[in-house]
Amino acid sequence: MKRRSIVMKLFLITSGLFIVTFLLFFLGQSLFLERFYINKKINNVQNAFETFVTSYEKSNQSPDALRKLQQIFYERTNAQIVLLDRNGVVRDKSYYDMVVQDATTGQTFQIPLNNVLTADAYSAFMRLQAEAGADVLVQGIRKGTMVIPIFIQTNTNTWTNESVVDSLRFFGIKLADLGSLPSSQSLLVTVRGTITQLHLPTKTDVQFANNVDMLIQGIQHWELSVRFGESDPSELTTYLMEDDNGVKNQIFVKPIMHNGQATEFAFAMTSLQPVNEAMGVLKSYYLYALLIAFAVIILLSFYYSKIISKPLLEMSEVTRKMAGFDFSEKLAATSNDEIGSLSESINTLSVNLKDRIDKLRVANEKLKQDVERERQLERTRKEFISGVSHELKTPLSVIRSFAEGIQDGVGQNTDYYTEVILEEVEKIDTLIVDMLELAKLESGTYKLDMTAFPIGALLRQVYSRLLFGAEEKELQVQLEIDDSLLVEANRNRVDQVIVNLLSNAIRYAPAGQQLIVSAAADGHLVKISIWNSGEPIPLESLDKIWDRFYRIDASRSRHTGGTGLGLSIVKNILELHGAPYGVENKNGGVEFYFFLRQAEI
Template sequence: MKKRSIVLKLFLLTTGLFTITFLLFFVGQSLFLEKFYIKKKTHSVQQAFETFVEEYSKSDQSFDVVKRLKQRFYDQTNAQLILLDRNGVIKDENYYYMEIQGTNEKRLSYIPLNNILSGEEYSSFMKLGLQDNEQIYVKGIRKKDLVIPISISSSHGIWTNDNIVDDLKTYGIRWEDVQKNSSNRSLITLLEGTVTKQHLPSKADLQIVNNIDVIIQGVQRWELSVLLGETNPSVLTSYTFGDEKKGLNQMFVKPVLQKGEVVEFAFAMTSLQPVNEAMLVLKDYYVYAFIIVFIVIILLSFYYSKMIAKPLIKMNQVTKRLANFDFSEKLPYSSEDEIGSLSASINTLSVNLKDRIEQLHVANTKLQEDVERERRLERTRKEFISGVSHELKTPLSVIRSFAEGIKDGVSKNNDYYTDVILEETDKMNTLIVEMLELAKLESGTYKLQMEAFSIDSLLQQVCTKMAFGIEKKHLHVQILTEPNILVLANRNRIEQVIVNLLNNAIQYTPAGEKITVSVLVQESTVQVSIKNTGEPIPEESLDKIWDRFYRLDASRSRHTGGSGLGLSIVKNILELHGALYGVRNEEDGVVFYFTLSKFEKDSV
């Protein structure tokens, strides 16, 4: 299976999560933001509109009060607001109208102009050039004495209210049928008469009129739906008009009640076009935003992946070293989170594991040493038994043969046989004593009692004790030393060492030759050397002579030496003192030497 880095896995995971989150956010805004914004905006406008109507109906409806309420409504919603009287005529500080004296009807009819004089309709209407007492024809919607004009004809031309025509088409009433008077005669009326009076806005008022073009279209739409019976004018009404190209608008209409009767109508309109434009801009913006955000996501994901994976990779490296018993590296950590806690735990594990392994290593080394010591002891035991068997076999054979000779009466001189038996018995006794001495020294439990003594005095005493052997071979012993040289050691054991070495020198020195005993004082030690003239020791035997039962002659003749334990005892005594010792050949003989610790009087 292909191995993937945790950095790559975290990078892909975080990039995917961030990208999916952003896409969901983008799709959510594309699908629901526009609807949510429209709902939110219409709801806020409706609440402000209902508050305006309630406060307006309770006020004295003076010009200043109405202006203040309208301004506050505009500040809150940025929406337009107008008022219509119960006949559907826009209430303004200026009331624009025409008065017509009917030809067939002997009554005055009023044509309100506030609702229609807006934008292009105003310009085309002014081109009629209507004058007082001029004959005109009006097709429109009658409401008692009021006629909302659909078209006005005069000798100068025809003016058509295009907004109402469009609304009629919305309700399935064709303008051609209206011209032929063939449709909805109950709705459409024909008025023929003479202009008796008119109040038109001046050019200075044109800007004010143009500001309410769109809301007037909505008012006319509502009036037509009321006349057709599709809208109840006594309740709050909300509807959308316009198109997506020119812009959608949301209209709110609510009656103004006084004493339970409808006296006016309030209209509020807010444009939805900015929402559509904003959504189009957002869609274009999201294309660039997605590219930028995607790049940022990649960078952040990479940084996040490295930041999270870096301590994990380091942990992996350290744990691999732990698996190979390498405890030299520790994990750095500074945070107090789970990763920091895990790093601390791994460091603690490393320290504890190192300690346990070191303890096991020490125990294992000790165990190996114990096993090796047991092996050496077993080997020594076998060698010891073998050596003892060989050493005891000869004297026992001699004793047995001489005892049998005495029993059988081979010789009448029994004193000779008895002396031999006693001599061999003494040798066996000496051997047994030396073997016990050696066993005690090698037991590892023997403790030396140290004391300060004069080494030169000890040498003199030993030489005096061994004067018989020295004189027997006519040897000359020379002691080279300074007086009062103090050493720190066990006096009895060092005396045993000197006796063995001097006895060895006497044994191997030819008769009439010289033995030299010298003491060399060094900084912290004193070296004692015993040199005898004679044949040198073979090089291959220099290291073996310290072994028990080892003799230079392979035959181990009883007449060439002692038991073979003397030098082994010397070695063990000197090792218990921690002394350096050895043997070397020189041109005219052999030198045995050892060192002892020098005793300083000032240190006491």
Template sequence: MLNSIVKKIFLTIVGIFVLVMFIQLVLQNFFLEDIYSNMKISKIEKSFEQLCEDYNNHKWTGAQLNQEAMDYQNENGASILILNENDEVLNESFFKGFNYITIRDSGGKELKIIIDFLIDEEGNFRNLNNKIKDGESIEVIGMSIKGTNFIDPLEIKKMNTSLVSDEGYATWDELYKKNPHDIVEISGEVIARNFVVRDQGVLSYQQEKLFNEVKRYLIEKSENPQNVKEIFKEGSYEFTEEYSGLLIVVLAKKVVGADGNSTYAFSLFTLENIHDAFQILNGYYYYIFIFQLALVLVLVYFYSKWITNPLIKLIDSAKSISELNFTKRTDISTNDELSILSDSLNNISNNLSTAIEKLESSNEQLAIEAIKKAENEERMRNLLASLSHEFKTPLGIISGFLEIISDGVYEKEPEYYINVISDEIDKLNGLVLETIELSELETGSYKLNVSEFEIKPFIEVLMSKFEKQFEDKSMSFELGIEDRIVIGDISKIEQVMINILSNGVRYSPNGERIEVTSELQKDNLYVYIRNYGVLIDSKDLDKIWDRFYRAEKSRNRSLGGSGLGLTIVKNILELHESDYSVKNINNGVEFYFSLKMKY
């Protein structure tokens, strides 16, 4: 067996060399980016910690603190904002990076009004009709930024025009209304304007991004103080900005002085995408082609030995899973596809075991009620029977392909079989996770995280995620959604929409369209999703909500999905007490469900 693998590898040495080159480029494109990201984060974190330590030792105030904060920002490309215990800003220079105007009221007091919501990247007014001129009299309603003479405006009135900050009002209920004493209403004459040319695009908006994060901190401080403690305990958090794709990193530090007073420092920076820069370096590797060829020849010899033993372990583990024996584990740490396969098989064993344990636990909890217990036992039998059927084909493929690779009796490259096995494992793992989720929904152990949200922007953002799929099938889509606030678990409603839309795209012919509309009925908003060019057999309409039921009779796995999607949709909608159904319409299919509205 070993000799056959070695022979196969040496006969295809040219192909292996190409693979090595490919792996090297992949490492360059992914691994080096991670090193860069980790080094940048580490450097800024150390600089941030040092600044906080120096501040605590030297007790900087006023101009000195502003200068140190500006030096930190210039050296690290990271914004920083420092607050005291009373939420007062200590480094007022932070706001120099904002667009603002200075006004003088009737008493001679000068105040600065942040107007970023009116200014574009070139430092010009987005709408010339809203231009604020020197010497013009204006009225401002906004929130005073403690410790500074800056005001975060909610509304600016001039002449017969009212300029409203949508972002300000977006946090009105959470922040402003809880601090009514900080709301100011002033009027005065514009005496100066400070505009910023943001020549670095989205990267130059770090000040504004950090200010928004600090406002979220202030909201959390009043609503969920425990979450705030966790933020300072962790020291940092990060997220990917949806519209730019940039990774945003936020550092947070609580500095306790010798006098017992606390100061809170926040810093924000972005990690840009450097993938294109590394792509240019790819040409360099042609110059070391000869060296890599020699290296590959050596590695091939060890590869043949290295791959055989893990394959035997994987075959044994796959056979155990196919026999529903989840006790065996594979311990392969080769840091490659085989290691991924090993981890995936272990995850499947864990998830299957967990799923069965949860089903059994659910039955035990419902043992008091004889009828419910009988129903759950029947549900478990049906689910296990369905799982056995669904698992039979992929597990057979995995076991068979592993034996083919181990015996060396195959017609294609080993990587082909490994990739197919990896795909099948991913499908099995997804099926297990959906089974666990369905179990939680059906047994009532899942609790909805209900909140109020605007349905129109929610669906608009959601539909944008399907643009690529629409484009691939030359499909069009139409939106007609009421601008209403509804009540529900937003993550679960998103899951409902994705399942229904995915089915619509999957089964509709090329060139057709999908419509998403809404209708008000008493206290409910009904959402309708229609796809055209295909009908569901009338006898299948009531059965499509059943687990593992596919109206596509061939049970084609590439078209039919896992068979659990609409069952999960049904359970989510029932938890929302939603009115839902599906029906055939003229040359199409219509799904609909209802959500309670806020009044």
């Protein structure tokens, strides 16, 4: 199964969470914000309204105090508030009314106009062309000597208070039914008479704001609800009204108490239209916001996924290399959070693992060397025993034969037999010494002490020791030596090498032939060579002559005086020095050579 990238996983999870959160937020606003906002606004206005009533009750109830409290209320709620007197007439700095004397009874009735002379009502009322002394018919709701007008008719025109009519319809009452109610509930009264007084506002005094019209309608609606017992005039009353445009308005009514009695009534109204408009705008806005938010969410999620996953991917790469024993990479711990702490822990783990593995590698290498050394010792022991057994077999046989001959009295010349026996014993002694020397060199435990010495002087000393053999064979010896050369090596072991090589050269060189010993600089090395004339070494034997007990043919057998271990000893000494060496058939003879490191002067 194909594994999904952690970047993609984080991207999908983050994008999904953001989108789901955004959609839930959007649905929450669409379903609950409007209701929440309305309740919040109503509660704020209601609290401010009750504060207004309480403050007004505690004031001197002067016009200045009223205006100040109304201003505070408006600043807090952006809503209108008015006061009604006990007759339900709006309290204002100017009082507008009309006084009519009934032609039948002669009784005088006051017709208040503060509640009705608003924007549209004022224009319609002016068409009545009412004036003092004119005949008039007024039909309305009676409150003692006050009549709240529903119809006013003059000889010119008729005016209807539509707000009262609408309120009556709200309660399911037809205007024609008002006069047929029982006397205890009779509301409608008709007054026919003459206008005795008329106090009207000018156009500049008229309240043109539509919200005031709605407030006055709310007042009339409340008055009717009190009449029909649906509202308690002594308690705070709230209700919702809707105007002709479908805009909802919340109405608040509460009595102003003075000496335990309600002397006035406070009315406040707040429009809920801004809420509806705001919600409509929000819904339209969210269509665009959703597209923008979706794009931003994709970008932020991708960026966030990269930020979170980048150190994790780096950790994965570093730990993958650590699994392959590559501890070269380190994590950059740039943060102080859990990821930074984890990066530091991985770095510490990498350092500790590398240290432990290096120690294990060293220990393992040492163990391998120890095992190899043990194997080498075992091989050396086996080869030593095998070589000794083979090489001692012949001289021991000779010694036994000659000893038995002496014992049996064979021949009269016992000195000859004794001489042969002593010669073979000497050969056995030389063989054993060489075998022990070779075993020590091959053990892997032998260490060389290096010193700087002149190689030319050593060559001349060795030649002087072997001069008798060269003179005995009348060899023509040439010493081509640079006496200024210094080498860094173990002098005793190099002496042993030169003795073996020079002895072999003297031994195998034909009598009266040439022998050349040379030492010359070769870069940072010094080449030492010993050449002797004579038969060349067969090619197949050039690499084998360094093996122990290897002999080329019968001419190079024990009759020449060697043990077959000299070149093997030379090889081991030179390998301990790390010195290159070799043998070549060259210029009608054989050249043995080796290189030593030149010492600094």
